[in-house]
Amino acid sequence: MTEVTIGVLADPDLATRLARSLRDDLPDELARVVGEQVEWRVLVNDDPFEAMYPDSVHLIDKAREYVRETTWDLALCVTDLPLRDGRSVLVADIDPAHQVALISLPALGGMRLRQRLRNLAVRIVEALRSRRSAALTRSNARGLRVVEQGGEMRLVRSVRFGSLFLLAGMVRANRPWQLVVGLSSALAGAMAGTAFGVLYSSIWLLATAMGPLRLTGITVSALVALSAWIIAGHGLWERRIDGRDDRYLALRNAGTVSTVAVGTIVFFLALYSITLVAVAVVIPPDYLTSTLGRPCGPSDYLTIALMATVLGTVAGAVGSGLEDDVTVRKATYGYREQERRRVAEDQRRARER
DSSP states (O other): OEEEEEEEEEOTTHHHHHHHHHHHHHHHHHHHHTOOSEEEEEEEEEOOGGGGSSOGGGHHHHHHHHHTTSOOSEEEEEEOSOOEETTEEEEEEEETTTTEEEEEGGGGOSSSHHHHHHHHHHHHHHHHHHTSTHHHHTOOOTTEEEEEETTEEEEEEOHHHHHHHHHHHHHHHHOHHHHHHHOHHHHHHHHHHHHHHHHOHHHHHHHHHSOHHHHHHHHHHHHHHHHHHHHHHTTOSOOOOTTOOOTTHHHHHHHHHHHHHHHHHHHHHHHHHHHHHHHHHHSOHHHHHHHHTSOOOHHHHHHHHHHHHHHHHHHHHHHHTTSOHHHHHTTSHHHHHHHHHHHHHHHHHHHHO
16 A cells, blocks of 8 residues: 655644644545545644745645655645735636645635635645546535646636635734733723623613614624724734835725624624623613613613613724734734744744754
């Protein structure tokens, strides 16, 4: 039985975690799908390889250089960088001649990443072994097509579906829920504002007097205020640098805004759940009835909790400005790219000594 070693070179963080899942899943899946008398061995190495060369157009060339001195039979490089091929979204770049492939994780979207990466890796290994694109074209995913040029095969997604997949994948890679966990100062301010809404009867009267449309408006306004405060207060919006060709700037900014928006919504829902419990525990039905001057019901508790959460969200926006920049900026592509370039440069200098 022939042994084939597949090396998986992955960016840090999410890409590395998914690459380790390939180490567990890929051998059995290849044995089932490929059906050859082969013993598959998968090795994982996490390294910010994309940061060594900031021009992502030539990432596949740099991946070849990186793995040239290894003992791997095949190399799969998994990056969390968004990549494009013209107007299309690049999902994978396959080089059968050098037995190297590059996979752009954001192009797989934001859901079922482990399954999608495993299925794509199986098809890529088949294409590398057979040196034909037939394995890639068996995919039934909408909007995917194979472009062959200069001996390479590129799996791309059409603009119609690709942009949404790419944006969802970038938000997933940014892990917006970690942004929320890191906003401890915002949480402290939010809890103080929420307590004011729970304990003061004037807030109850105001909340129950508002109609659904007005409540919806102030809720959306509070979410926008918190998102804008986080982005502006921590300098998350990237600006174009003169003389630098940064074709992904708008995409990164869109990813940042979407990430902060998702994180803010998660923050709001978590705060609302806590507030609803507090309202139910603190406010007796008889006292609420006497305050409102009419019989109260579950909808009144929901409305009061919503109003208190809005107050807490506004207070949390102020508190978010006190947070350490590093805590927040870790959830953006620009910060991670700078950090990886610094690490890569340190590694390069260490090798030259």
